[in-house]
Amino acid sequence: DAKTTQPPSMDCAEGRAANLPCNHSTISGNEYVYWYRQIHSQGPQYIIHGLKNNETNEMASLIITEDRKSSTLILPHATLRDTAVYYCIVMYSGGGADGLTFGKGTHLIIQP
Amino acid sequence: DTAVSQTPKYLVTQMGNDKSIKCEQNLGHDTMYWYKQDSKKFLKIMFSYNNKELIINETVPNRFSPKSPDKAHLNLHINSLELGDSAVYFCASSQGSGRAYFGPGTRLTVT
Numbered sequence: 001d002a003k004t005t006q007p008p009s010m011d012c013a014e015g016r017a018a019n020l021p022c023n024h025s026t027i028s029g030n031e032y033v034y035w036y037r038q039i040h041s042q043g044p045q046y047i048i049h050g051l052k053n054n055e056t057n058e059m060a061s062l063i064i065t066e067d068r069k070s071s072t073l074i075l076p077h078a079t080l081r082d083t084a085v086y087y088c089i090v091m092y093s094g095g096g097a098d099g100l101t102f103g104k105g106t107h108l109i110i111q112p
Numbered sequence: 113d114t115a116v117s118q119t120p121k122y123l124v125t126q127m128g129n130d131k132s133i134k135c136e137q138n139l140g141h142d143t144m145y146w147y148k149q150d151s152k153k154f155l156k157i158m159f160s161y162n163n164k165e166l167i168i169n170e171t172v173p174n175r176f177s178p179k180s181p182d183k184a185h186l187n188l189h190i191n192s193l194e195l196g197d198s199a200v201y202f203c204a205s206s207q208g209s210g211r212a213y214f215g216p217g218t219r220l221t222v223t
Contacts, residue, residue, distance in 0.1 A: 034210045043116075043202050043214030044155065085153070091210045097167055099145050099157035099204075100212060 003027070004088045009107040018075040020106050022088030025069040030092045033064060034100070035073045037084040037108075044087070044102075047073065083110045115139050116215040118203050124221045125193055133188045133218045135203030144186035145212065146178060147202040155202070161186050162208065190220075198222045 005023040012018040024033065034049040048055055048062045050071075055062045061074040075082055087105040091098070116137045125131050137144060143162040149155045159178045160167045166178065175191045190197060200219050206212040 032210060038155075041217070043204070043216055044212075045214070046211050049210060087155075089210065093209060097143055097160050097162050097165075097208060099147070099160045099167075099169075100210065101157070102155040104154070 003090045003101070004103055006086070006088055006103065006106045008104065009109065011109050011111055012075075012078050014080060014110050014112050015077055018078040018082065018108055018110070020073040020075075020086050020088075020108060021070065022073070023070045024088070024090045027068050027090050028092070031090045032093060033062065033068075033071050034089045034091065035060070035062065036087045036089065036100070036102075037082075038087070038105075039081070039084040044100075047086075078108075078110045080110050080112060082108065084108060115213045116203055116205055118201075118215040118218050120218060121216065122219050122221075124223065126223055127193055127195060129193050130189070130191045131193060131220070132190070133201055133203075133220070135186050135188070135215060136184055137203075137205040137213070138184065139205055139207075139213060141205035141207050141213075142183065143206050143208050144180070145204040145206075146186065146188050147204060147214075149200040149202065149217070151199070158188075159186075193222045195222050 035047040036044045038044045050062045064071045085105040145160045146158040177189045180186045200217045203215040204212045
């Protein structure tokens, strides 16, 4: 019962913007969208999260549609080190005790 | 300083043995977790522990038990190891939100 749908894989040229889509059409009003990534053999790494407004930090930007049914993670200038599996996760703000429910994610491959 | 650390990084053992994996976080977080990543790379929550309250994923066998000597530690004990327990185990911590910090993982191989 995945709450999110992501493409299994994507390619992006080094130096270009990588745009990773995520569908979460059943998201409820108090659920946030979180993005994590897992670089090969490492622990997952938090990237960014948002509720309804677009968000930006030093790693990425998160664009959430007005109806909140989908979002896009943007890595503005992808490097080879951004090759990883990216996970889009929805959860409500007080749901930390339940842990994160990871789907299959998107395997992003940055091409030189 | 490493935020979430785990030991050992690799663990090779035989079926039937009992083993433990240690986890420590220096972030002052109130919730710690154990996740399992199997050979197909699927990451699943096993346990979360907060203020002495343990939340268990119902699919986790009772051979697995987390033990928290204090707020900064959540160790994973596994009894009677089976071949299917081979996986990478990740410890994580958070302040009760979706922003979690993960350890580097422990690769367990049961032979």
